[in-house]
Amino acid sequence: MSKPIKLAVIYGSVRNGRLCDAVAGWVADRVQARDDYSLDIIDPLAEGLIDLRGAGGAEEDAVAGRLTQADAFIVVTPEYNHSFPAALKHFIDGFNQPWHAKPVAFVSYGGLSGGSRAVEHLRQVFAELHATTLRQVVSFPNVWAHFDEQHRWRDMERGDRNLSTLLTQLRWWASALRDARAGTDYQALS
Numbered sequence: 001m002s003k004p005i006k007l008a009v010i011y012g013s014v015r016n017g018r019l020c021d022a023v024a025g026w027v028a029d030r031v032q033a034r035d036d037y038s039l040d041i042i043d044p045l046a047e048g049l050i051d052l053r054g055a056g057g058a059e060e061d062a063v064a065g066r067l068t069q070a071d072a073f074i075v076v077t078p079e080y081n082h083s084f085p086a087a088l089k090h091f092i093d094g095f096n097q098p099w100h101a102k103p104v105a106f107v108s109y110g111g112l113s114g115g116s117r118a119v120e121h122l123r124q125v126f127a128e129l130h131a132t133t134l135r136q137v138v139s140f141p142n143v144w145a146h147f148d149e150q151h152r153w154r155d156m157e158r159g160d161r162n163l164s165t166l167l168t169q170l171r172w173w174a175s176a177l178r179d180a181r182a183g184t185d186y187q188a189l190s
């Protein structure tokens with residue numbers, strides 16, 4: 001098998017009491033159980049990157065390095081007011097080149113729409129950043145129904161199946177684009 005895909009899972013929510021911990025934690029568990037991926041978890045809250053004046057400095061440089069290393073991204077996003085959270089936009093905007101010529105997949109959650117409006121807005125943002133987004137999305141409508149009071153998952157059979165398909169497709173894109181970047185420097189094209 002080719003060498004593992006370096007995957008960064010990015011937290012989309014920084015809210016107190018966020019469900020994002022449970023959703024992203026589930027994604028991380030499933031990725032870690034596979035041998036075709038190596039995992040990095042990037043939580044803008046933990047990295048000190050939520051200062052809207054611009055974090056800059058060592059924290060941002062460290063995260064830029066980790067994003068640059070990544071071959072692929074999964075953004076775990078809730079829907080806020082028919083879009084994705086402002087903190088996630090701030091995080092994405094903090095970097096440019098690390099996103100270029102790489103695939104981005106989404107795991108989304110929310111009320112009725114399961115975060116689909118957040119995902120459609122994110123596709124526009126990542127197109128501007130020269131990233132490609134996957135059609136396959138793992139989404140959780142009415143996300144609260146999937147958890148008990150302690151934020152533990154109830155039944156993940158369908159979610160597991162969908163995530164497994166997404167990871168297989170993401171691996172295809174990540175591997176193809178990793179080879180392409182190694183062959184031709186994407187930055188040189190602009």
Ligand SMILES: Cc1cc2nc3c(=O)[nH]c(=O)nc-3n(C[C@H](O)[C@H](O)[C@H](O)COP(=O)(O)O)c2cc1C
Nearest residue numbers: 013015018019020078079080081082110111112113
């Ligand atoms: C400010 C705010 C706005 C929201 N707007 C929507 C919305 O437009 N559509 C929707 O389906 N859910 C909406 N929700 C529900 C969230 O998607 C849901 O509470 C989710 O758990 C939030 O993610 P988090 O707990 O990780 O922050 C909203 C929640 C918040 C806090």
